[in-house]
Amino acid sequence: MIRPLDGMLVADLSRVLAGPTAAVMLADLGARVIKVERPGAGDETRAWGPPWAGSSSAYFEAANRSKQSIALDFGDTADLALAHALVDRADIVLENYRTGALERFGLDAASVLARNPRAVYCSITGFGSTGEGAAMPGYDFLVQALGGLMSITGDPGGEPRKVGVAMVDLLAANHAVMGVLAALLHRERSGAGQHVEVALLSSLIASLANQAGSYLATGTAPRALGNRHPSIAPxxxxxxxxxxxxxxxxxxxxxxxxxxxxxxxxxxxxxxxxxxxxxxxxxxxxxxxxxxxxxxxxxxxxxxxxxxxxxxxxxxxxxxxxxxLARRLGLAPTVGVGPDHPEQLAHPVRYSAFAPAPATAPPALDEHGAAVRAWLAAPRD
CATH class of the missing domain: 3.30.1540.10 (formyl-coa transferase, domain 3)
Structure with a gap:
């Protein structure tokens, strides 16, 4: 069975939710995903419990199945060389560091693309990478507030409410995958990679749909209506x-x-x-x-x-x-990832020509470090 991203390598330098979720989707499409984490601590969501599951928190497990983990300290010369070797081999690089933070390590988009011009380098930012937005911290809750989503969520006249899941991060993950796949198609036609950037704020605003359309048409900003629809009843x-x-x-x-x-x-x-x-x-x-x-x-x-x-x-x-309900309808909403781990949410798209890649358990910190180091040290084919 041939999958769209079979044989492609993703260097996942991201953490928390948006980037890691995008990497899971790329893994489902056949890519090999190597997650780079901080020695000793790893992705900060490993500690975001309770509840706990597997080797870390349920939160971490929900966004990191089907990956390999290597712990690298960018401040260590040998580890940084391995990080360079990884991104220089990668087809796709995902990162959500503060703008400019990777430049001193030579892991920023310009440096990576100079060494690996066929790479698709995807940056997920909070508010963009230029001007005032570059310094603003990109947290889902903050973007829900600043981006208008909270103003239309909740009871009429009541306190604004966030959505019950980190919806902006998940929207950004989907937009990141869309951008990466478009850039890969462009690479097939042009031979060149590129830098793809997705801002959480842009993802949210692009998803405000009819609510933003109402404001653009009337000049009046919609407000929360509880569970009511602004244009349809009941x-x-x-x-x-x-x-x-x-x-x-x-x-x-x-x-x-x-x-x-x-x-x-x-x-x-x-x-x-x-x-x-x-x-x-x-x-x-x-x-x-x-x-x-x-x-x-x-x-x-x-x-x-x-x-x-x-x-x-x-x-x-x-x-x-x-x-x-989803199980009763035959939608198979979850997938097993092996013993000692709870089931995880499954890839939601069905394809007539292929099935998503088999899911594997979320990795323990540096679980694949030795194997990945040996692979990076070996001569390239």
Whole structure:
């Protein structure tokens, strides 16, 4: 079986989440990923527990499967020479150091590309690599705040809230992989590598989609609406007899079907609710009317009835329930990585011509140091 990145080498100089996650995706596509870590401590997320799993924290394991680990001290002459040998052989270099921090070691983009002009060197920054942004620390939570995401997350009039996972880091990881793959295709056509840069802030802003589009169209910045949608109704959570149900009505036909399921088809012709703009304009009335009807039964019962009638709806699941649903649907959301390690999240894309590379356990610190050192010391083919 041929995979897109078979035979390619990734020198992963990144840590925490965005870069390491991008490296996992490249490993899934067939690349060999060698993670370079600090001697003694390694990636700082190894200590980000509890909970603990395998050789380190569950956090570290979640972003570092399918890699080899070598510990190198860039301040040590021999170790730095090994780091140079690694990036000089690499097809892809990933890093998320503070801008300029790698220059004194000759591991910055300009130095690496001068020695290895076919490399694709990917830098993940917080706010860009020039001007004021170069000195700003790039942490997901900070970018969620400065980048506007927190302003549209949470209850109306309430305190701004972050998303419940480091979403900006994960967006940046996906954009980094997109940029790396585009640069590899460009290399196939031109013969030359290049420097690819992804800023967390740019990744977030590019993902604000209709919310940013609303501001650009009107000059008014959107604000948090809780679980409501700014342009569609009912597209929110509603209270049933026992719990909440998520209802995602996207058009008038679906709303008519919802009304029929709830036993009040006449609601679909009520002037307040007959069209989507009317429903958006009468959100509070709509919510109150629907919740009176929904109080007659439990959320799971209503969800089954609605789905049966073609109305997008579902219960509000925990992560355990979400994984169970994905397994029931045959989506295989997790992958085993060997004994003494918990399962990890699987590559989410299905390909008709190949399967992702088999996953291996997240490495212990410097687990592959001796083997990688011997390989780097051997003559190149």
């Amino acid at each position: 597209y929110e959570t509603l209270r049933c007899r026992d719990d909440l149900i998520a209802v995602a009505v996207g058009n008038d036909a679906q709303f008519a079907a919802l009304c029929a399921v709830l036993g009040d088809p006449g609601l679909a012709s009520d002037p307040r609710f007959a069209t989507n703009p009317a429903r958006v304009g009468h959100r509070d009335d709509l919510q109150g009317t629907l919740e009176v009807l929904l109080a007659a039964d439990d959320a799971a019962v209503w969800a089954a009835r609605m789905l049966g009638a073609g109305v997008p709806a579902g219960t509000v699941n925990g992560i355990d329930e979400a994984l169970a």
